[in-house]
Amino acid sequence: MDSESLIKKFDKQANKYNKRRKNDSAYKFRERIFQEAEGKVLEVAIGSGLNFPFYNKEVELTGVDFSREMLKTARDAAKEYPFEATFIQEDVEFVEFNENTFDTIVSSGTLCAYQKLGNVLNNFQKWCKPEGRILLMEHGISTNKPLAWLQKTLDPLALNFVGCHQNRNITEIVKKSRLKIIREERQLAGYLYLIWAKP
Numbered sequence: 001m002d003s004e005s006l007i008k009k010f011d012k013q014a015n016k017y018n019k020r021r022k023n024d025s026a027y028k029f030r031e032r033i034f035q036e037a038e039g040k041v042l043e044v045a046i047g048s049g050l051n052f053p054f055y056n057k058e059v060e061l062t063g064v065d066f067s068r069e070m071l072k073t074a075r076d077a078a079k080e081y082p083f084e085a086t087f088i089q090e091d092v093e094f095v096e097f098n099e100n101t102f103d104t105i106v107s108s109g110t111l112c113a114y115q116k117l118g119n120v121l122n123n124f125q126k127w128c129k130p131e132g133r134i135l136l137m138e139h140g141i142s143t144n145k146p147l148a149w150l151q152k153t154l155d156p157l158a159l160n161f162v163g164c165h166q167n168r169n170i171t172e173i174v175k176k177s178r179l180k181i182i183r184e185e186r187q188l189a190g191y192l193y194l195i196w197a198k199p
């Protein structure tokens with residue numbers, strides 16, 4: 001799908017994401033992994049900013065998203081938090097940062113959306129400081145067979161409606177990249193992947 005069509009789909013979902021701020025079903029998983037974010041933090045495809053409650057007041061956040069509407073909700077939400085935040089409207093697949101810029105790179109629910117995943121993950125490796133960390137909370141193919149079958153069957157439909165794939169094996173994708181997995185957990189019938197990685 002071309003990026004213009006994807007942006008339109010995500011623009012339309014900005015309000016829905018904003019409403020999840022108080023009752024997001026993955027709240028406790030976000031909290032567990034993203035409270036480890038430190039220093040200069042890059043959050044890719046930041047959406048409406050659902051991870052803001054978990055960042056400590058010292059972080060310097062850079063948030064990237066290609067959806068203007070998502071960024072608008074994130075910018076408004078950030079006013080209620082004590083950390084410094086800068087927002088950039090760009091495509092994560094093409095945005096550029098200097099090497100070794102960030103202490104932490106955060107991604108939640110974004111690896112379902114990119115066209116060239118390998119490039120994005122390898123860029124994380126470049127942009128992250130060697131001693132930094134990469135924190136991922138992603139959805140993908142489940143370990144539960146009936147659910148996995150449903151995810152594969154519904155994938156084209158989901159892509160068309162919400163702009164993201166349901167059938168990606170996130171662990172395999174990360175393993176094929178230049179990132180090194182330190183720890184991994186699967187939650188919610190194995191459909192939610194929590195991955196702690198290093199560049």
Ligand SMILES: C[S@@+](CC[C@H](N)C(=O)[O-])C[C@H]1O[C@@H](n2cnc3c(N)ncnc32)[C@H](O)[C@@H]1O
Nearest residue numbers: 010045046047065066067070091092108109113
């Ligand atoms: C499923 S939402 C997740 C939002 C947020 N990370 C969260 O955890 O709630 C996917 C987000 O990725 C953004 N996105 C998808 N592909 C992108 C790309 N190539 N460049 C920048 N943003 C992208 C969408 O605009 C949307 O905000």
